[in-house]
Amino acid sequence: MIFESSEDIALLRQSVRDFVEYEVEPAAMDIEEKDEIPSRILSMAKEMGLFGLSIPEEYGGLGIGMVGKCALYEELGKTHNGFTTVIGAHTGIGSVGIVEMGNEAQKQKYLPAMASGEKIGAFALTEPSAGSNATNLKTTAVRKGDKYVLNGSKHYITNAPIADVFTVMAVTDPAKGAKGITSFIVEKDFPGFQLGKIEKKMGLRGSHSAELFFEDCEVPAENVLGQEGQGYVNALKILANGRAGLAARNLGSAQKLLDMSMKYAQERIQFGKPIFEQQIIQHYLAEMALDIESLRWMTYRVAGMVDQGMKVIKEAAMVKLLGSEVYSRVADKAVQIHGGIGYISEFPIERYYRDARIAKIYEGTSEIQKNIIAAQLKQEYS
């Protein structure tokens, strides 16, 4: 496979593939029914180092580049998306802020425990008044001596019920708009921090998103991530950094749906022959394969650009958009090819169909990705 960066990554990829096939997949229906990831599976993922996917080796992580990460995310995408989201939200938006913007003391303090999975990370940007428009935050942070005092709330925060360390964006200077936002590392045990309601969702069972409340929450000044006033830019960088990884997870899920659909189309007999013999079914499968292959090329191309330190604002938005659109289109065709079974919860297809839907919404909606692409195009053409 031309995209695999090294023999080590190929070996790691094979071990993730085996883990997914022999450990996670057999538990997928159970996860769906109980809305909970078995601790045995989380422990195995931690032992394999998967919680340290984005963390450099010197802090106990796997220390691999974006191409390698995407190879592992692709394999993780081939199983229950709730399980994949618990890992993805921790290794992506939940820890990348500290890896990329943290100072040495912050990295030493937080990253080793996050790499081992002993401490779980989460990213808290969204508020009731600030979704796509993340500059409209109402959570404030006021400096008092050697602390900041946070007041406000967040919602939909993935991993919040299990997280120990949050990257939180809050307004330090309301007069400065986006430049008045600062990012903080907030621990769940800081005074004034409170977990709120856990949301009921369409899918992603086993992955939980919740509200957070800050009531005079005291955060040491040393926990400012980057500089005061850089929080909005930090948030955009953290989200952009994760986009190829998210696309790789969607790629894995779409590939899994194609694999299941090919098998079913060749086994299911109607009108005396496999439904695969119907040209329209072949065309559905051909379109799925084309979409998946396009996504594969783009995902690893963007990942390669990230590893080379290239600017990828437009490309990261494109791959996030393509990943969510491809996953949704492929899931829709997979349901159609499976007919009634595709709609029945005893079989996995309808779960992927529901789980695909979030990809167009979280970490920036499809519409916002198009806005980013258009803004970059305008710059290029002016």
Ligand SMILES: Cc1cc2nc3c(=O)[nH]c(=O)nc-3n(C[C@H](O)[C@H](O)[C@H](O)COP(=O)(O)OP(=O)(O)OC[C@H]3O[C@@H](n4cnc5c(N)ncnc54)[C@H](O)[C@@H]3O)c2cc1C
């Ligand atoms: C399951 C789940 C997990 C999540 N996890 C996290 C997390 O871990 N951390 C976190 O901070 N957030 C998280 N989010 C929040 C998520 O990122 C937001 O829901 C998303 O950014 C959209 O914001 P919104 O829901 O307020 O929608 P809105 O911003 O209100 O958008 C509503 C609609 O209007 C469109 N729209 C808005 N503005 C524009 C515009 N300028 N141009 C064109 N269309 C526009 C949107 O694209 C969308 O279609 C999560 C959400 C969910 C559902």
